[in-house]
Amino acid sequence: MIDELEIRIFTVSGRLIKRISTDENTSVPGNDPRLVGYNELMWDGTDDGGNEVANGVYFAMFKARFEDKEKQQILKVAKLK
Numbered sequence: 001m002i003d004e005l006e007i008r009i010f011t012v013s014g015r016l017i018k019r020i021s022t023d024e025n026t027s028v029p030g031n032d033p034r035l036v037g038y039n040e041l042m043w044d045g046t047d048d049g050g051n052e053v054a055n056g057v058y059f060a061m062f063k064a065r066f067e068d069k070e071k072q073q074i075l076k077v078a079k080l081k
Contacts, residue, residue, distance in 0.1 A: 004065040007041060009058050009077065017047040017058070045079050055079055 009018040020043060046052050060077045063070070 003067065006063050007043075008061045008063070009043065010061065012057060012059065017053060018043065019048060043077075045081070053079060055081055 005021070007020040008016055009020070010016055020041060056079060058077045058079060060075050062073045062075065065071075
């Protein structure tokens with residue numbers, strides 16, 4: 001199991017708009033994104049202030065820590081409504 005997992009969502013200009021922690025996504029029974037295997041993390045399409053963001057492309061930076069190792073990965077995310 002991963003010790004810590006955080007996702008940060010950025011605009012294409014690099015502005016941080018949302019931080020998603022595993023604590024927000026473990027309230028669904030049977031869903032713990034820190035476990036190995038297929039998992040889903042939910043983003044409600046809002047920024048940290050609760051405002052809905054515009055449709056478009058964003059970048060999501062996944063940052064995970066296990067014991068003394070840390071891994072980062074950046075992915076493109078599209079918000080469509």
